[in-house]
Amino acid sequence: MSRWPETWSCEEIRLHVEPYLDGELPAATMTRMRSHLGGCPECAAQVHLANEIQNELHALPEFDIPAPVLQRILDQTIRAKEPLPTRVGIWDRWPRPTWAALAAAALALALGLGVINQPTPSSGPEPPDSAALAQATAEARYALAKTGLLTRKAGRVLHDKTLRDQIVMPTSRGLSQALGSTAAQESGVSSEGVDDV
Amino acid sequence: MTGFEEVVSQQQRKVYSFARYYLGSPEEAEDVTQEVFLKLWSNWRKIDLTSVRPWLLRVTRNACFDRLRQRRSSSRVFLPESDPEMVESSPTQESGPETLAQRAAFRRHVTQALEKLGEPYRSVLILREIQGLRYRDISEALGMPLNTVRVNIHRGRLQLREELAGRYDSVSMA
């Protein structure tokens, strides 16, 4: 059970300054505190300081993230146009075989069985469809961004300044610059996401 | 604008500002913000959008806390610099260069004192006193009961006052 403020020491009064300022003490306690403060300049000064601190905190601004960082975030995510896969299935590991590809496979089988005597098309990697390519580009960007962030973060806590300055920071800086950072923008390089090919 | 872009656009200010005040470094705050939104992206399908802000603030706070611990465990001495944008953007009503200088100094000392606070006081003060979140939102973001939020806000401000009382002759300030 609380004691009334008139039995509190100045030290105890000062511990209750913040709830007093917020009007969160019981009404009777608020009245008694007010009465004490009227006659105690030291405690009143503490209330004044607390008030100044709160006013200052309230006046502190919020900030928008710098535009290049925002661009980088969007380039690595939504502007890649494909959602980042969570669990990637087998068909996401290489270009998704369309029915045409399956038909080509069946054709190859048929040739192998000697059913159709036709030359096969010359081999070489099939260009992926645009959706698969956009997906893969998003994955590459994500992986490199993550690597860049981890090296950058790790670089800050490195004990060995030489190693940090000579290897880690340039590598992470380079990775983030390659992915369209401020420096890349200043050099006039676009960091737009890949349009459908 | 897609749903994700909209969320980024609406929430980036809260996320970035929190990180900036927490870490005292615009550069680290940028990294944390990037991390947080990449994490949002990779969890996009699982997120309940009605409580995306508390989710984001919780993830931001955890990322900032991790960075702070790394700093502390490092032998490198980290001196939080005064963020010039914070100090200079004071909408003071007083006139006169001496008063302005005093206000700027006071602001600098308040933000430095904030960066010395431990948890959970640093988080709750940033969320409540700087960013103006409601107690309920802070409770959800930090996973803290409502009354505990209130108590921690008061204790945090008390610690700031104790930190600054040594520097400021509180009688002459009145």
Place this chain on the structure above:
Amino acid sequence: MSRLPILSILVVLCLLPGVAAAQFNTDHPGYFPIEELGIFPEESINLEINLTGPMIKFIALATHEEEPELSQLVEELESIRVRGADVEVIGAEGVRSGIRSAAQKLTENGWTSMVRIRDDDEEVYIYFKEQAGEMMGLTVLSLEGDEAMLINLVGKIDPAGLGSLASGLDLPQLEQAVQSAGEKE
């Protein structure tokens, strides 16, 4: 009815050569088998990225005009592989011990440690493989909070080139550092 399974098997057999072609050279010095470490049980994996060979070249081509730095970086790579897992499913201690064993294997296989961080709920190891003065691979083993990630970039990674691409930085010390790592072997 009995023809359908036979046809399916035949189709799969036809695709196998394509499968083999899509894989890459696991003898590459920068290759590290992050998939075979056994750190992440199947049910815990929430992220898999496998970009190899032809797909990487297509990415480099596709980004050549609009993102030349990305294109150039990717073009020199043979593969980009990532595995991510939810630590809550596996348990942090299991991940931690798996990551440490993997770091040990990297060291034993001639990889050079770039960074090692150990903290209460965070461990990050970043290694690179040097060959003839060039960085031929980068491996990241990371445990941060509830997220664990393994990354292996295989191929020629030019940190000095990366640094100088956009900002004009000259980093002779970096090349020297990579070279010194080679001289130690």
